[in-house]
Structure formats: C-alpha cells, structure tokens
Amino acid sequence: MLGYLGAFIIAHFAEWPFLVTMPVVIGGVLFSMLIGIIFGILPADKASKIDPISSLHFE
Secondary structure, three states: OHHHHHHHHHHHHHOOOOOOOHHHHHHHHHHHHHHHHHHHHHHHHHHHOOOHHHHHOOO
16 A cells, blocks of 8 residues: 555656556555465475474484
C-alpha cells in the first residue's frame, strides 16, 4: 500500500498518468507470498528431517 500511495503522489505532482492498477498490486502481493511460502517451507522441511542432536554437534 505504501508503494501504491507513493506512486499516486508522484504521479499527481509530476502530472504523469497513474499507471498502477489494483490487479497488478494483487498479482505482486500473491507472487511475493508464493515465493515466501516456498522458500520458507523448503528449508523447514529439510531441517525437520535432520537429527537434532547431530545438528547441534560441532565438528
């Protein structure tokens, strides 16, 4: 929302057309959520398969 508002203010004062549409904003948010979920689940899944004692052991 901050980026949306910033683009609106800049477009208003610079007298440019406001080109940010709500579908683009929603698509960007959904894409970011998908990336966050994928790259959050993959390391967590890998870490859940490791023995906790061996992961604390320093070599």
